[in-house]
Amino acid sequence: LDLRRETEVLIIGGGVTGAGVAYNIARRGKEVTLVERSEICGGTSGSTAGWLWIQDRRPDHYAELAKLSLQRYETLEQELGKDFEFRRSGALQLLRTKEELDWANKIVEEQHKIGIAVRVLSPAEVHDLEPAITPHIMGALYGESDGHVNPFLLVNGYIEAAKRYGAEINTGTQVLGFEMDGSRIKSVITNRGTINAGLVICAAGIFSTSIADMAGVKAPIHPERGFCVVTEKMPRIITRILLGARQTVSGNLVFGFNKELVTGIDTRMTAAGLRLACSEALRDFPGLGEVNIIRSFAGVRVMPDDKFPILGPVPHVKNFWFALTHSAFTNSCAIGPLMAELVCGERNVKSIPMYAYDRFTQ
Ligand SMILES: Cc1cc2nc3c(=O)[nH]c(=O)nc-3n(C[C@H](O)[C@H](O)[C@H](O)COP(=O)(O)OP(=O)(O)OC[C@H]3O[C@@H](n4cnc5c(N)ncnc54)[C@H](O)[C@@H]3O)c2cc1C
Numbered sequence: 098l099d100l101r102r103e104t105e106v107l108i109i110g111g112g113v114t115g116a117g118v119a120y121n122i123a124r125r126g127k128e129v130t131l132v133e134r135s136e137i138c139g140g141t142s143g144s145t146a147g148w149l150w151i152q153d154r155r156p157d158h159y160a161e162l163a164k165l166s167l168q169r170y171e172t173l174e175q176e177l178g179k180d181f182e183f184r185r186s187g188a189l190q191l192l193r194t195k196e197e198l199d200w201a202n203k204i205v206e207e208q209h210k211i212g213i214a215v216r217v218l219s220p221a222e223v224h225d226l227e228p229a230i231t232p233h234i235m236g237a238l239y240g241e242s243d244g245h246v247n248p249f250l251l252v253n254g255y256i257e258a259a260k261r262y263g264a265e266i267n268t269g270t271q272v273l274g275f276e277m278d279g280s281r282i283k284s285v286i287t288n289r290g291t292i293n294a295g296l297v298i299c300a301a302g303i304f305s306t307s308i309a310d311m312a313g314v315k316a317p318i319h320p321e322r323g324f325c326v327v328t329e330k331m332p333r334i335i336t337r338i339l340l341g342a343r344q345t346v347s348g349n350l351v352f353g354f355n356k357e358l359v360t361g362i363d364t365r366m367t368a369a370g371l372r373l374a375c376s377e378a379l380r381d382f383p384g385l386g387e388v389n390i391i392r393s394f395a396g397v398r399v400m401p402d403d404k405f406p407i408l409g410p411v412p413h414v415k416n417f418w419f420a421l422t423h424s425a426f427t428n429s430c431a432i433g434p435l436m437a438e439l440v441c442g443e444r445n446v447k448s449i450p451m452y453a454y455d456r457f458t459q
Pocket of ligand 1: 132
């Protein structure tokens with residue numbers, strides 16, 4: 098199949114960020130072309146836990162971003178015409194020490210000021226909500242607003258809706274370089290030909306470092322590895338998310354919560370990682386017993402150097418923008434519309450200085 102040779106907006110990356118941004122820009126009437134070197138969800142979005150986690154997001158601006166995203170998730174299935182198994186289930190993180198309890202009480206105070214419903218539960222209250230969880234705790238931080246999704250269905254929902262608005266989605270299309278015209282990108286060179294683009298948005302997650310290099314731009318991000326383990330389907334043992342585990346709509350338990358600083362993009366699962374995840378799951382769910390594990394996966398998160406999203410223009414190259422964030426599933430319903438507002442001139446990046454690239458250069 099032939100590629101479009103000219104486009105208003107070219108988006109690099111078919112993960113949740115690229116797909117969400119493509120959908121939001123296309124529905125505003127711009128001509129969007131997305132290129133993805135492998136398949137949709139072929140990067141980190143295909144190795145994720147699928148939580149929409151807002152309960153302890155800090156500081157205020159970042160908590161507000163996540164809160165806004167969760168509010169928009171409420172209507173997104175209808176908007177996209179896609180059931181992506183969104184559940185606003187609520188979430189718990191277990192507190193095991195006095196320090197953790199003090200920390201949780203402080204979070205409750207801070208989040209209440211901006212309208213995020215969190216509270217500290219006693220062990221008995223935890224037991225009433227989720228009887229399968231261990232009683233050997235001091236309590237739990239409980240957020241009512243957190244939720245979860247099926248990541249593959251969500252991203253494909255964005256992609257299908259973007260196509261209905263005229264977006265061209267090209268999988269198997271790898272960006273190899275850029276043809277420059279002074280300080281602008283004239284065209285994007287791919288393995289399937291060259292595309293002239295008015296604006297290039299790099300939403301390639303952790304792979305953005307090498308793409309930014311091609312444009313002579315530094316991506317202020319670093320990799321953080323994580324992994325998950327998936328069990329066979331089983332009767333429901335938990336309805337909420339527990340920091341470290343969620344049970345899918347189909348009944349599989351997806352568990353494992355870790356963040357390893359790594360130097361490269363190595364997505365291999367290790368025996369040590371598997372052991373750690375399993376021992377934590379058995380600690381939190383003492384009755385887990387003889388359930389079978391059907392698969393495990395590791396992925397590498399894109400982590401902006403100050404942990405906050407990087408959205409919009411970069412210095413030096415006029416039409417090269419970033420759309421980078423960690424927790425991209427949690428943030429997706431805020432980041433997609435924000436990027437579209439920037440692209441369509443409805444918002445200036447100066448209105449969100451905490452997410453502008455400039456903060457790294459000043
Ligand atoms: C174990 C684990 C659990 C996680 N759990 C959660 C969670 O519960 N909730 C949450 O919100 N977040 C979670 N995250 C983080 C979340 O998965 C990421 O923030 C998200 O997937 C990033 O999406 P993205 O679209 O920015 O990047 P990606 O999904 O990595 O997409 C980038 C795409 O760009 C493509 N690409 C790369 N180079 C090129 C090129 N040269 N040309 C064309 N295309 C290219 C890649 O193939 C890839 O598909 C987790 C991450 C891990 C690893």
